[in-house]
Amino acid sequence: MADIKPKPRHPLAPAATALVLLALFALPQFVRNEYLLHLCIVSAIFVIIALGLNLIVGYVGQLSLAHAAFFALGAYVSALLFIKFKWSMWIGLPAAALITGIIAFALGWVILRVRGHRFVIITVAFAEIMKLVATNWIDVTRGFMGLPGLTIPALYIPGLGAIDLSSKERFYYVALTAAILTFWLCAKLVGSSIGRAFVLVRENEVLAESLGISAFRYCMIAFVAGAAMAGAAGSLYGHYVGFVSPDLFNFSYVTIMLIMVILGGKGTLIGPVLGAVIFTFLPELLREASHYRMVLFAAILILATMFMPRGIIFPLVEHLAPLLPRAWRKKP
Amino acid sequence: MADLAILGQHLLNGLLIGCAYALIAIGLTMIFGVMNIANFAHGEFYMIGGFATFYLVSLLKVNYFLALPLAVVIVVVLAIIIQQVIFKRLRDAPVMTTTLVTIGLSLLLEHLAHLLWGPQPQTIPNPFPTAPMSFAGIYTTPLYLFAMAITAALIVVGHVLIQRTRMGKAMRATFQNKEAAALVGIRIDSIYLYAFGFGAALAAAAGAVLGGFIPVEPTMGGVATLKAFVVVILGGMGSFVGAIVGGLLLGLAEGLGAGYMSSGWKDAIGFVAVILLLLFRPDGLFKRG
Amino acid sequence: MKIKFFATAVALALATFAGTAAAQETVKIGLVQPLTGPVAYDGNGYANTVKMLVEDVNAKGGVLGKKIELVVEDGACNPAQSVNAAEKLVTRDKVVALIGAFCSTSTAAMMEVARKHKVPHITAVSTAAQLTEQNNPYFFRAVATTPMLGEAFGGELPAAIKGKRFAFLVINDDWGRSMVASYPKNLEKAGGTVVATEFFQSSELQFLSLITKIKSSNPDAIVLAANSQHAAALSKQIRELGITVPLIGEGSWTSDSYFKLAGPAAEGVYGLVEYVYTIKNPINEAFVKMSRDKLKENPSKFSGAAHTAFNVMVDAIRRAGAADPEKIRAALTQTNYNGAVGNIRFNEKNQAYGQDVYLAIIKGTVPEVVKVAKISKP
Numbered sequence: 001m002a003d004i005k006p007k008p009r010h011p012l013a014p015a016a017t018a019l020v021l022l023a024l025f026a027l028p029q030f031v032r033n034e035y036l037l038h039l040c041i042v043s044a045i046f047v048i049i050a051l052g053l054n055l056i057v058g059y060v061g062q063l064s065l066a067h068a069a070f071f072a073l074g075a076y077v078s079a080l081l082f083i084k085f086k087w088s089m090w091i092g093l094p095a096a097a098l099i100t101g102i103i104a105f106a107l108g109w110v111i112l113r114v115r116g117h118r119f120v121i122i123t124v125a126f127a128e129i130m131k132l133v134a135t136n137w138i139d140v141t142r143g144f145m146g147l148p149g150l151t152i153p154a155l156y157i158p159g160l161g162a163i164d165l166s167s168k169e170r171f172y173y174v175a176l177t178a179a180i181l182t183f184w185l186c187a188k189l190v191g192s193s194i195g196r197a198f199v200l201v202r203e204n205e206v207l208a209e210s211l212g213i214s215a216f217r218y219c220m221i222a223f224v225a226g227a228a229m230a231g232a233a234g235s236l237y238g239h240y241v242g243f244v245s246p247d248l249f250n251f252s253y254v255t256i257m258l259i260m261v262i263l264g265g266k267g268t269l270i271g272p273v274l275g276a277v278i279f280t281f282l283p284e285l286l287r288e289a290s291h292y293r294m295v296l297f298a299a300i301l302i303l304a305t306m307f308m309p310r311g312i313i314f315p316l317v318e319h320l321a322p323l324l325p326r327a328w329r330k331k332p
Numbered sequence: 333m334a335d336l337a338i339l340g341q342h343l344l345n346g347l348l349i350g351c352a353y354a355l356i357a358i359g360l361t362m363i364f365g366v367m368n369i370a371n372f373a374h375g376e377f378y379m380i381g382g383f384a385t386f387y388l389v390s391l392l393k394v395n396y397f398l399a400l401p402l403a404v405v406i407v408v409v410l411a412i413i414i415q416q417v418i419f420k421r422l423r424d425a426p427v428m429t430t431t432l433v434t435i436g437l438s439l440l441l442e443h444l445a446h447l448l449w450g451p452q453p454q455t456i457p458n459p460f461p462t463a464p465m466s467f468a469g470i471y472t473t474p475l476y477l478f479a480m481a482i483t484a485a486l487i488v489v490g491h492v493l494i495q496r497t498r499m500g501k502a503m504r505a506t507f508q509n510k511e512a513a514a515l516v517g518i519r520i521d522s523i524y525l526y527a528f529g530f531g532a533a534l535a536a537a538a539g540a541v542l543g544g545f546i547p548v549e550p551t552m553g554g555v556a557t558l559k560a561f562v563v564v565i566l567g568g569m570g571s572f573v574g575a576i577v578g579g580l581l582l583g584l585a586e587g588l589g590a591g592y593m594s595s596g597w598k599d600a601i602g603f604v605a606v607i608l609l610l611l612f613r614p615d616g617l618f619k620r621g
Numbered sequence: 622m623k624i625k626f627f628a629t630a631v632a633l634a635l636a637t638f639a640g641t642a643a644a645q646e647t648v649k650i651g652l653v654q655p656l657t658g659p660v661a662y663d664g665n666g667y668a669n670t671v672k673m674l675v676e677d678v679n680a681k682g683g684v685l686g687k688k689i690e691l692v693v694e695d696g697a698c699n700p701a702q703s704v705n706a707a708e709k710l711v712t713r714d715k716v717v718a719l720i721g722a723f724c725s726t727s728t729a730a731m732m733e734v735a736r737k738h739k740v741p742h743i744t745a746v747s748t749a750a751q752l753t754e755q756n757n758p759y760f761f762r763a764v765a766t767t768p769m770l771g772e773a774f775g776g777e778l779p780a781a782i783k784g785k786r787f788a789f790l791v792i793n794d795d796w797g798r799s800m801v802a803s804y805p806k807n808l809e810k811a812g813g814t815v816v817a818t819e820f821f822q823s824s825e826l827q828f829l830s831l832i833t834k835i836k837s838s839n840p841d842a843i844v845l846a847a848n849s850q851h852a853a854a855l856s857k858q859i860r861e862l863g864i865t866v867p868l869i870g871e872g873s874w875t876s877d878s879y880f881k882l883a884g885p886a887a888e889g890v891y892g893l894v895e896y897v898y899t900i901k902n903p904i905n906e907a908f909v910k911m912s913r914d915k916l917k918e919n920p921s922k923f924s925g926a927a928h929t930a931f932n933v934m935v936d937a938i939r940r941a942g943a944a945d946p947e948k949i950r951a952a953l954t955q956t957n958y959n960g961a962v963g964n965i966r967f968n969e970k971n972q973a974y975g976q977d978v979y980l981a982i983i984k985g986t987v988p989e990v991v992k993v994a995k996i997s998k999p
Contacts, residue, residue, distance in 0.1 A: 034712035063428045110611060116427045117370045117569070118610050121561055125603040128558060132603070135793075135822070136596035144794045144823070145726050146700055148733070243730045245700050251554060255439060262432065284709075291443040291657070298440035305432040306421065338837040341862070345829035451661035453826065453850040455857075455882060462885060464863040471863030545861065546827045547854055547882070555824065590830035596793065596822065598830070 024176055028169040037168040041240060043280040044175035045233050048182045050260040050272035052229030055222040057258070058266030059190065061202030062115070062219060065254050066107070066123035069130045070227040072248035074100045074234025076134060079147040079244040088153035093178075093235040100231025101224050108223040112216055131249035146245030150238055175236060182229055187269055189225065198222060199267075259297060263304050265314025274313045337469030342591040343584065348476055350583020351483035355538040356556055357563035357575040358490055359531030365507040365570025366527035369419065370427075372434040374535055374560055375553030376441035381407050381536025382548035383445065386454045396458050400482075404536045411532035415525050423524070438553065445550035453547030460544070479541040486537055487576055490530070494572055499526055507570055535560075562602035565609060647690035648683070648944045650675075650934065651710030653721030653731060655698035659823045660848050662878055663923045664723055667746070668693055670927040671720070673915050684938050696722040698823075700730035707734040707742075716740065717944045720930050723923075725749035725795040732760040741937075741950040745895075745930035746923060748871075749795035750803065753972040761953050761971040763933050764895050764926060765978050765996045767796060767846075768803035770871060773994035774893055774980045775807025781891065781980070781991070782867045784841025786816045790831065790855065791846035793820035800846045800871060816840050821847075826854050832862050845870040853882030860886045867891060875981050875988035876921030892981045896925025896962055897988045900979070905961035925961060933958050933965060963995070974998045 031037060053067045077099045078092035087095075111122045134141050141147070152171055154162040165171055189195055200208045201215045208215055238244045256279060264275020283293055304312055360374045384403035388394040394402060414437065422430055460474040494500040506513040506523045514520050535556075539548065563582050567574025582602055590598040652671055655664030675691045683689055692714045696703030703722040710716045711734060719742040722731045728747040735742035736757050744752075745763040748770070753762050765773070779785055787808055791797030797820060805815045817838035819831050832855075835843060845868060847855055852874055859868065867889060873879050874892035898909050898919040908928055912920045920928070934949075936958050941948035958965045963977040974996045981988040 035709060038708060038712065057428070061428065063431055111607075114610060117364070117368075117431070118565075120370060120427070120431055121565060122607055122610050124558070124561065125606045129600055129603045129607075132597060132600045136594070145798070146730070148700075148729060241701055241704055242733055243700050243704060245726070247699050247701055255435065258432065258435070291446040294443040295440055295447065298436045298443065301436035302418065302433050302440065305429055305436065306418070309429075334837070338833060341833045341836070342830060345833060349827070349829070446657065451657055451665075452878075453662075453854075453882075455853070462857075462861065464861050466863055471861070473861045476861070545857065547850060549826070549850070551824075552826070587830050591834055595819065595831050595834075 021180070024180075025173070028172055034168050037172055039281055039284055041168065041172050041175045042237075043277045044172070044179040045236050045240070046257070046260060046276040046280055047179040047273050048233040048236075049230050049257055050264065050276040051182050051186050051269070052226035052233070053257050054261045054266055054269075054272040055186065055189070055198070055226040055229075056219075057261055058268070058272070059195065059198040059202065060215075060219045060222040062112075062223070063120050064123045064223065064226075065120060065251075066127045067226070067230055067257055068251070068253035069127035069249055070100050070104060070230035071234040071237070071253065071257075072134070072244075072246075073103060073130060074231025075238035075244045075248055076141065076147070076234075077231065078235035079150055079238050080140070082150055082239075083147055089235060089239045090153055092239070093232055096235035097228040097232040100234070101228035104224045104227030105220070108220050112219045112223060127249060127251075127254070131246055134246040134249060141246070144246060146243055147238075148243045150242050150244065152239050171240060175240075178232065178236060182232075183269065183273065190269060194218070194221060202267075259301055263300065263312050265311030267310075268314050270317065271311050271314035274317060275311070278313060334469065338591075340468065340470040342587050344470055344472060345591075346584035346587025347580065348472075348480055348583070349587060350580035351480050351487075352538050352542055352579075353559055353563050353583050354576045354579025355483045355486060356535045357560045357567065357579045358487065358572060359534040360557075360560040361564045361567065361570055361572065361575045362503070362527050363531045364564060366503055367419065367524050369422075369430045370434065370561075371531070372431065372557055373437035373441060373553075374531065375555065375557030376438055376445075377407050377411065377532040377535035377553075378539040378556045379445060379548065379550065379553040380410065380441065381539030382456070382543035382552070383449055383454070383539075384536070385540040385543055386456045386548055387449075389457050390454075396456075400537070400540045403540045404533050407536035408529045408533050411529050412525060415528045419524065419528065420521060423520070438557065442550055442553055449550065451550065453549035454543075455545070455547050456540075456543040458544040473545075475544045479544070482541045483538065486534060490534065491572065493530070499523075503527055559602065562606050565606045566602075647688050648685060648938060649690045649692060649714060649716040651707070651714060651716035651719045651721075652691060652693045653696040653703050653706045653710065653719065653723075653727075654693065655723050655727075656693075656695040658697040658699065659850065660698050660723060662849050663873055663876075663921065664696075664698070666878070666921055667723065667923045667927045669916060670912070670920065670924040671931050673911065674928065674931050677911065678935060684935055685942070685944060687944070689935070692716060696724075696727050696731070698722070698724040698727055700727050703727035703731045704734055707731045711735075711738045711740055717946050718743070718934050718938070718949055720744070720934065723747065725752060725799070728752060729755075729795065732757050735759040739950075740946045741934075741953055743930050743934050743953070745926035745933075747796070748895075749799040751795070751799075753970045758971070759950055761933075761967060761973075763929050763965060763967075763973045765973070765976070767799040767871060769996055769999070770893050770895075770978055771800070771804040771807045773978050773996065774992065775804050776811040777980065777992060778808060778842070778844075778869060779811045779813040782842040782869070784866070785813050786839065786841045787813050788817035788819075788835045788838055788840035788843045789815065789845075790819050790821065790828075790835055790843055792848075792851065793822055796871075797846045800844070804844065821851070821855075823851075826850070828855055828858050829862065832859050832864065836862060836864055840866060842867045842869055845874075846872055848872045849876065849878045849882065852879050853886075856883045856886040856890065869893065873922050875983065876923070877919050877986075878921060880983070880986040887983050887986065890983045891991075892922075892979075892983065892988060894922050894979050894981060894988075895976075896920075896922050896929070897979050897981050897990060898925070899981075899988055899990060900961060900977075902961065902963075904959070908961055929960055929962060929965070932960055966998075968998055970999075972999055 056062055056064045074096035077096040081087040081092045135143050152166040154164050156162050197213050197218045201218045205215045260275035260279045261272045265271025363371045381403050384406045385399050388399035389396055464471045464473050502518045503523055563578040567578030585601050586598045589601050654668045655661055675689050679688045694706035696706045719735055722728045723746050725747040728744050732742050736759050741759050743761045748767040750766045750768050789801050791800050817835050869891040871893045874890055875894050875897045880887050937949050937952040941952040956967055964975045965973045966975050977993050979990050980992040981990050
């Protein structure tokens, strides 16, 4: 059952957090290899996505297969604003998050009234429709020819001028900051009464309703928040890679996002973070043809879903890291 | 007059594809209805059915008409293994668990197919003459007609199996009320096995007969699964008749849509219909049965 | 026990050291091709040809006294993946030259990586016109563009098929759209008209509705832009729906893979190609022989492209005198190379000219060259 009273924080928590943050910010000083930095950036972006998906899948317990669509939508919004109006990522990112959130709100309003299999299939249908729009609305999206030429904007600081952020070390800081911000937001959300309501809705919807907690309302909050995060991540990704195309709507993205959340440990905060990092690095480290690696991942996904409901990564880490703040490790 | 011929052609094309949709969807809807599982790996049975036929005919030189049922048997064996090893343990598992497992299975089978058979699409060699036949300006080939005939026949056979045999009745009972069925002594595990195997068999058969003119390749399962889900929702989750009507309707709608509007958007027809239907008529066009 | 541990550690260290030491003695070339996905068959064919050519060059002493090390990554004809693959090759493997990525849209994405990291990038497959309009000094295109092919042969088509009404059935990407944007004016100059234009998605293998639509426009010939698996499915389904008019295709319509997949539907098909294995000159004949001996097949259009791209790049590396990306880039601009398809030079936009292109017709699974045209300086 859910924990209702917040637990006291471990005395070493602030120190451990500070240490981790320091290490993360100092990373580019030690890691000079461009390729590794590239992976770190992509990990950070997927941390944002995984944290968002985790709110929907892990906290309120709905299997949404539309998450990649929100990610791709955010990328397209940001790309189109850049190409049509020359608005940089600084505007594009919040706009992407906002517009994706609004679309998720409209979609959720309509579909969160059904649950179970039907909900899952509708999310799939929505994702496919979005993909078809991106592919066929050539006038706006250029279909499979995609939207090229996206750039990483400079940062204007009064007094210091424009700081170029397009190098990998510099962009790493942008992605890292976004990821930390997202983590903090999720932590606040999850630690609040909203978060407790999430858990109650997931564990026992009937009881929640009887206590006056509307499952629909809380599912909506999780759905919209998660989608907005995915949209923001999409904007970051689009500008970083420089190119946006309908392939971002592919089902393969949803699968890897699910793997990150589920195997990392859904319903916790650290789980998706670890899942995102590990499942960004792991495929790259396995240089063999992608099919061997996908067969392996698929097998792991099946086994983990069947036998390890708390994920693999997180419980493992839990045993090894007693210094983490207890709030981060709160079990569902 | 030529316009009528073109319309007729579009309708015939739509019917051909619709029969295939129906066949694949019947299996999916049975698995849904009896086992309460959304089988995202269903399209992979279709794909493996196609590849099995291809290798039986081209490598092992089996007669085409023998290879078709043989391929189906191979896929059924695979389905039985999957059922016993995986789904048996998940009998009362929640939606998220079973769905994730089928998604994983779909991935596994697709990439395994890539490893075993490579990415190249293969067309199944068949003994039918390739010259088209025409009546009233509408063209078809012996293979297309054969495919339609087989799918129609299988649909009828399936219907008879469900309605007339003891196993069929037991399946329908489980589907209506699992607890009650168990109470009267129906062995739920056996029913699950039959439903899963039956569903896989139909999908494999579709892959086997269509592979003669639609090339078989490892990623084709994904699209087939999506179409099957659309049909199942349209027809009602668990409704056999619904799957048939839904499949034919979707095939015709797509054929006409592609023919008279834009082909790029034809796939949207199904998905939009799904969303609308799930919101306003959650039980589909037909009631469960 | 401790001795064993240290011995192993030392051995491993030596091996790694030897490994990296050896690595420094090679000239690294990066190749991005679709090894998976809808055009995987042709992509793998291309990659295998390059591997064969690398072995051949290395057996003859390599280039600049060093062996060529080919690093291959899968772009899957997907822009994001191709970018990722190129990034890996440049940042992780430190290649001095890039070849790829097959599909025009993927090549367009990949050339930005080349520009950013200042590594020369060549393609001999991607024919969409705008690739050489991006002001990218690091990108070189060693093949005629689709509009160039249209200009070379578009005017000949009405006479060749003895008709005026043309329908276009092309793939929905940069390449297909490039064809639709450029061919009609050449057709019209020779008295032809366009009666229908349809696009198909890359993921599609069933075209009955599209073909029926084309049929209703009553064309005298259908012009297509498609590669092996699409080409085969299209030709078969077109014939199965009772359409008997000639098919004219840009893409892999003269390759063995197409003949195998399409069967009798391949007979009489016209191919608008930048390479065909029946070309008669010593360089091509040697290449065809090597391909038959080592890969047991006649070179497809893409194998021919691989031959051109690879040899132009190696020729440039030799003239550059060093495995330095900037020098190689400069050397590429001065290319004056004679290969299987004739003489190749680059104009100021790094677009190749001077080579031959071919209109071929398939007779009994042999592509016979009907007309040859030379690409003039654009």
